Amino acid sequence: MISKKVTLSDAEWKIMRLLWESSPLSCRQIEDALKEETGWTRHDIFSFLKRMEAKDALRREDANPQLYYPLLDYNEAVTGETRSFVGKLWNGNLGLMVSTMIKNEQLDEEEIDELMKALQEAKQSKEGGQV
Numbered sequence: 001m002i003s004k005k006v007t008l009s010d011a012e013w014k015i016m017r018l019l020w021e022s023s024p025l026s027c028r029q030i031e032d033a034l035k036e037e038t039g040w041t042r043h044d045i046f047s048f049l050k051r052m053e054a055k056d057a058l059r060r061e062d063a064n065p066q067l068y069y070p071l072l073d074y075n076e077a078v079t080g081e082t083r084s085f086v087g088k089l090w091n092g093n094l095g096l097m098v099s100t101m102i103k104n105e106q107l108d109e110e111e112i113d114e115l116m117k118a119l120q121e122a123k124q125s126k127e128g129g130q131v
Contacts, residue, residue: 005080006057006072011048014038019058020074024067 008016018033019025025033031045040048049068052058061067090097098115107115 006055006077007084008052008055008057008077008081011038011040012052012057015045015048015052016057016070016072016074016077019068019070024061024069026065026067028065030068 014034014037015030018030027042027045027049030049031040031042034040034045038044049058049060053060053068057072058068058070061069086092086094086097090100102115
């Protein structure tokens with residue numbers, strides 16, 4: 001997988017999620033998976049795929065049919081998108097983003113436990129302790 005900053009549109013994220021879950025996929029398979037949700041035609045899908053190939057988000061294998069593989073690593077793509085989001089809306093302040101989300105969302109006990117665990121691990125890591 002390629003490690004670089006690639007910005008994806010919402011439409012491209014939908015396609016990449018499919019490829020991360022199950023690749024390789026043909027244009028037809030992508031169309032079939034997304035048609036009901038999006039209404040996209042094969043021409044629409046092909047246009048997205050060409051643009052994503054130009055961005056090095058995916059690669060095309062010249063087979064019959066042509067097959068598409070992700071080049072972006074999922075975790076790196078999500079991390080990059082998250083950093084961009086936090087940077088735009090909270091001026092890069094992750095703590096402010098988390099506190100805003102906690103105040104404005106109804107968290108269940110499992111979500112609270114998950115957040116507490118992540119914060120504890122971050123604190124231990126900062127203190128040089130074992131996670």
